[in-house]
Amino acid sequence: MTDTLIVIQAASGELGKSDLSAVGFGLELASAAGGQLDLLLLGPGAEAQAGPAAALGARQVFTMGGAELETYTAEVFAGATAFFLEGRSYRCVGAATNSASREYFPRLAAVLDAPMASDVLEVESVDPDRAVFTRAVFVGNLLATVELEAPRVLVTCRASEFEPPPSSEAAPIEAVDAPGGLAHPGKAFVGIEAATSDRPDLKEADIIVSVGRGTRGPEEGIPLCERLADVLDAALGATRAVVDAGWMANEFQIGQTGKIVAPEVYIAIGLSGSIQHLAGMRNSRTIVAINKDPEAPIFEVADFGLVADLFDAVPELTAALEKRSG
Amino acid sequence: MKLLVTLKRTPQRDARIRIAEGGDSLDLDNIQFEVNPFDELAVEEALRIRETLGEAEVVVVTVGGEESQQQLVSAMAMGADRAVRIDGGGTLDSLQIARALAAVAAREEPDLVLSGKLAVDDECGQVPAMLAGLLGWPQANQASSIELSADGASVTVVCEVDAGLETLRLDLPALVTADLRLNEPRYASLPGIMKAKKKPVEVLAIEELCDPGATRSRVTGFRALQEKPPGAILGSVDELAEVLVEKKLI
Ligand SMILES: Cc1cc2nc3c(=O)[nH]c(=O)nc-3n(C[C@H](O)[C@H](O)[C@H](O)COP(=O)(O)OP(=O)(O)OC[C@H]3O[C@@H](n4cnc5c(N)ncnc54)[C@H](O)[C@@H]3O)c2cc1C
Ligand SMILES: Nc1ncnc2c1ncn2[C@@H]1O[C@H](COP(=O)(O)O)[C@@H](O)[C@H]1O
Numbered sequence: 001m002t003d004t005l006i007v008i009q010a011a012s013g014e015l016g017k018s019d020l021s022a023v024g025f026g027l028e029l030a031s032a033a034g035g036q037l038d039l040l041l042l043g044p045g046a047e048a049q050a051g052p053a054a055a056l057g058a059r060q061v062f063t064m065g066g067a068e069l070e071t072y073t074a075e076v077f078a079g080a081t082a083f084f085l086e087g088r089s090y091r092c093v094g095a096a097t098n099s100a101s102r103e104y105f106p107r108l109a110a111v112l113d114a115p116m117a118s119d120v121l122e123v124e125s126v127d128p129d130r131a132v133f134t135r136a137v138f139v140g141n142l143l144a145t146v147e148l149e150a151p152r153v154l155v156t157c158r159a160s161e162f163e164p165p166p167s168s169e170a171a172p173i174e175a176v177d178a179p180g181g182l183a184h185p186g187k188a189f190v191g192i193e194a195a196t197s198d199r200p201d202l203k204e205a206d207i208i209v210s211v212g213r214g215t216r217g218p219e220e221g222i223p224l225c226e227r228l229a230d231v232l233d234a235a236l237g238a239t240r241a242v243v244d245a246g247w248m249a250n251e252f253q254i255g256q257t258g259k260i261v262a263p264e265v266y267i268a269i270g271l272s273g274s275i276q277h278l279a280g281m282r283n284s285r286t287i288v289a290i291n292k293d294p295e296a297p298i299f300e301v302a303d304f305g306l307v308a309d310l311f312d313a314v315p316e317l318t319a320a321l322e323k324r325s326g
Numbered sequence: 327m328k329l330l331v332t333l334k335r336t337p338q339r340d341a342r343i344r345i346a347e348g349g350d351s352l353d354l355d356n357i358q359f360e361v362n363p364f365d366e367l368a369v370e371e372a373l374r375i376r377e378t379l380g381e382a383e384v385v386v387v388t389v390g391g392e393e394s395q396q397q398l399v400s401a402m403a404m405g406a407d408r409a410v411r412i413d414g415g416g417t418l419d420s421l422q423i424a425r426a427l428a429a430v431a432a433r434e435e436p437d438l439v440l441s442g443k444l445a446v447d448d449e450c451g452q453v454p455a456m457l458a459g460l461l462g463w464p465q466a467n468q469a470s471s472i473e474l475s476a477d478g479a480s481v482t483v484v485c486e487v488d489a490g491l492e493t494l495r496l497d498l499p500a501l502v503t504a505d506l507r508l509n510e511p512r513y514a515s516l517p518g519i520m521k522a523k524k525k526p527v528e529v530l531a532i533e534e535l536c537d538p539g540a541t542r543s544r545v546t547g548f549r550a551l552q553e554k555p556p557g558a559i560l561g562s563v564d565e566l567a568e569v570l571v572e573k574k575l576i
Contacts, residue, residue, distance in 0.1 A: 073494075074455065074465055099487040103467040106452040110424060110459030115542040118450045137449050137545075138343045142352075144448075145547040186497035187464035190482065194490035203488075207576060232576055240506065250470065250486050250507065256446075257506050259488065265575045275340065286575055287557070288566070294559075303557040306566050313563050320567035321576065 001128070001151055002035025005090040007081055008053070009072060009100050010045035010063075015052055017204045020164030022096035023056045025123070025157040027165055029092045033126035038062065038090075042080055043069050047175070054171040056164075061171055066178040075184035077104040082111050083179050090152065092126060096159040097260075109154045116154040117146050119260075121161045131155070139256055140279030159203070160262035160283060195249050197236075202252070205235035206264045210254060210281070212271020213241040214291065214310060222247060224314040225269050231321050237261065237281075239271045255280035270310045273298025290314065327382040327478060329372040330436035332427055332454070333365035333401060335394040336447045345548045352548060361397045364442025366404075367504035370511040371472055372440050373405045378474065383407050387430050389414050389423045395527060403514035403522035410434075414532045419543035422532075424456035429535035431461055436499065438481065443468050443503040448545075458501040466494050468505040 006026035008019050023039065030037040036059040041049055046063035054061045064084065068076055077100065085093065093108075095101040097119040109116040122134035124145065131153045137144045148155075202208065209229040215221030222242075229236050237259075238252040254261055256276040266284035271277060273289070273296055281287070282301050289302035292309050299305045306313060337343060338358045346353040361369070369386065376382040386401040387410040388394050398409035412426045431439060441454035458465035466483040470491070473482045478498075485492045486505050496502070514522070532538050560566050570576045 074458075074467070078459065099468065099485075099489075102451055103455045103465060106420070106455035107459035107465065109452070110421065110456040113421070115419060115421060116450075116452055117543070118452060132546075134549075135449075137548075138337070138447060139449075141551065142343060142345065143549040143551065144545045145549075147544050147546050149542045149544075184464045186500065188495040190493035190495055192487070192490055192492045244507065249490065251488065251490050256449075257444075265570075282551075286573075288570070299557070299559070301554060301557075304566060304569055305557055305559045306563065307559065308563070316563040317567055320564060321570070324567065324571050 001089045001091045002033040003090050004030040004033065004035060004037045004092045004094065005040055005085075006037065007040045007042060007093065007095045008049070009077070009098070010041040010043040010049045011072070012045045015049050017164070018096045018098065018159035020056070021159035021162040022094065022157060023053070023058065024165045025096070025162040026094055027057055028123045028162070029094060029126060029155070032123050033091045035091060040064065040081070040084055042077060043072065050173045054173055055167045055169070057166070057168040058171050061173045062176050063173065064176045064178050068182045069178055071189045072100055073184070073187055073189060074100070074104040074107050075187055076182045078107040078111060079182040080178055081108050084176060085112065092131065092153055092155055094155045094157060097156045101156050105154055105156055112152070112154070114152050114154050115148040115150050117148055118156055119158050120155055121158055136279070139275045140282060141275060158260060160260065195251055199229060200233065200235045202235045202237055202254070202259050202261055207232050207234035207267070208237045208261060208263045208265070209234045209267045209269065210237035210239070210271060211242055211248070211269050212239045213245070214270020215242070217245065217247045221270060221310055221314070224311070224318070228267070228314055228318045231318050231325070234267070239274070239277050268298050268302070269314060271298060272296050273301065327379055328434065328436040329375060329382060329384045330431060330434055330439045331365065331368045331372050331384065331386045331401070331406065332439065332441040332457070333369065333386055333388050333397060334362045334442070334445045335359050335388065335390055335397040336362040336445055339363055339446060345550060349549065350547045359393070359397065361400050362442050362445050364444055364446070364504050366511045367506070367508045368440035368442055369401045369404055369406060370509045371504060373512070374509065375438075375472070375474060385410065385434060385436070387412070387427065389418065389426050389532070398527055399522050400514065402525045403519045404512060405518060408525055409527040411527055411529045412532050412535065413529060414538070417541055417544065418538065419541050420450055420452040421456055422538040422541060424453050424460055425536050425538050426532050427453070427457050428460040431457070438498055439501040441501065441503045443505050454501055454503045461501070463500050464496040465501045466496055467503050469502050470505050470507040472502055472508070
């Protein structure tokens with residue numbers, strides 16, 4: 001048992017950046033264990049995504065779709081993955097950390113009786129009976145080494161810490177039938193209220209403009225930041241204070257209880273830099289902070305800081321960048 | 327109706343945790359502890375459900391040593407009716423904790439289990455979904471609202487997912503984990519604190535409940551984050567624009 005399986009939630013649309021990173025993570029796991037990588041695409045987008053997925057360096061790509069996998073639920077995904085694993089042996093079963101894998105992976109771990117490491121940042125080693133990973137603990141303030149002792153382990157990865165693999169020769173694709181009876185009789189999916197935005201997705205964006213309480217809301221500073229984001233083709237993010245105030249929807253929250261991001265450039269505007277917020281963005285390549293308080297903790301992690309009133313600085317910066325990009 | 331709330335003792339939310347000399351453990355000597363913030367939300371939600379119903383029992387449970395008794399008392403001071411502490415001894419991994427909690431659920435037969443979505447110390451976010459998996463119950467994660475149906479047979483839960491807000495309906499018994507916007511936990515009142523001292527805490531050894539199996543996941547060391555060199559404080563917006571363009575950041 002040296003092979004790795006990466007499970008990808010294939011909703012409609014293309015493979016996302018974090019799916020590609022999860023494949024990169026899978027290749028690292030497989031090489032640490034001395035084996036090969038297979039991919040399992042689950043859901044309505046599985047067939048469409050299989051082609052591109054097959055060109056990422058895996059040995060084989062499996063797809064599973066069908067009526068019961070049309071809508072994601074933790075019970076169905078845990079059940080489908082457990083079914084797929086019957087009679088197949090993998091050393092590591094992995095996925096990117098996201099709101100789905102946060103619930104169906106531990107459920108699967110219980111069903112399979114396998115130990116699990118959540119949201120790992122590094123693969124240290126994978127031996128036949130011990131797998132060692134690095135992960136963040138205590139609101140991202142410390143790194144911990146975690147050792148799992150079992151012949152099969154489950155592991156999710158922080159996608160921003162892993163590189164998408166280069167493209168390679170196409171691997172074979174095999175469709176696997178989903179078994180009946182995956183849906184839990186006691187659970188019904190009622191609906192989803194998803195934000196529609198023309199801006200790039202937070203997890204995919206190269207640049208994020210992130211707003212804090214200092215912007216004083218959608219009537220005052222937030223439109224200024226939106227304009228800056230438009231000029232930069234950046235995604236918008238927010239602190240919890242902004243979301244709790246009802247100024248922006250919950251899916252924009254960055255931090256311990258929001259999304260964890262690591263874009264090329266993170267521009268923090270009118271936010272203090274609480275430890276819970278830093279936990280979600282401190283690994284960004286370059287951090288820029290605009291805050292009127294020189295003592296704000298965000299300056300401790302910023303590569304470039306500007307001590308200024310955002311109501312002056314943000315429009316000026318937008319104008320200056322507009323002029324330069326001509 | 328019976329509500330079972332799982333809770334964990336964790337260091338205070340803004341505590342600065344240091345690594346002990348040698349690097350394989352933490353220096354927790356001067357650290358204050360509290361109920362994991364997400365579990366506090368779960369306790370609050372259970373109390374609110376009890377208030378809407380007029381009658382219900384709220385039981386809090388933790389797997390932990392004698393020191394975690396304090397956090398059970400805190401939850402009872404908020405209003406929980408009674409507590410169960412499972413003494414595990416040594417280090418238990420998430421699956422072992424989930425097994426112990428599953429055994430308590432089997433004994434107590436709650437209609438709803440409420441948990442925090444994450445423990446702010448280990449940040450695993452594993453135990454509740456493992457527990458739901460062991461019980462074979464439906465689950466909902468990262469709830470920002472929980473509504474009990476009029477007949478008391480199901481809950482409608484709004485979950486904070488990456489794409490937005492997802493609504494699920496779960497038949498009871500079920501397990502739901504709390505996210506930050508679920509509610510604002512109350513402070514314990516003085517009479518609440520006095521009463522909590524008289525409320526019962528049942529203490530059980532883990533072996534009395536289940537065979538926890540072997541510990542297969544362990545933290546074997548800690549490291550500090552890599553120090554980042556201090557950044558540059560720029561003098562003007564123009565300088566910032568220049569840096570961004572020159573360094574090809576944008
Ligand atoms: C368990 C738990 C989990 C949490 N999870 C998260 C999370 O995931 N994400 C998150 O963000 N928070 C989280 N929080 C909340 C966190 O602790 C902070 O309360 C929050 O991040 C603060 O948001 P803020 O920086 O926007 O507001 P503040 O801390 O109020 O900062 C506002 C900043 O704006 C600056 N400012 C004001 N006016 C101007 C101006 N005109 N020009 C320039 N600057 C100005 C001020 O100097 C200040 O630094 C969590 C808290 C807990 C307890
Ligand atoms: N030792 C424990 N005793 C009781 N509940 C726990 C324990 N550990 C974790 N939990 C529950 O599981 C949630 C998530 O914890 P974790 O999986 O450790 O991040 C916590 O918020 C608790 O509700």
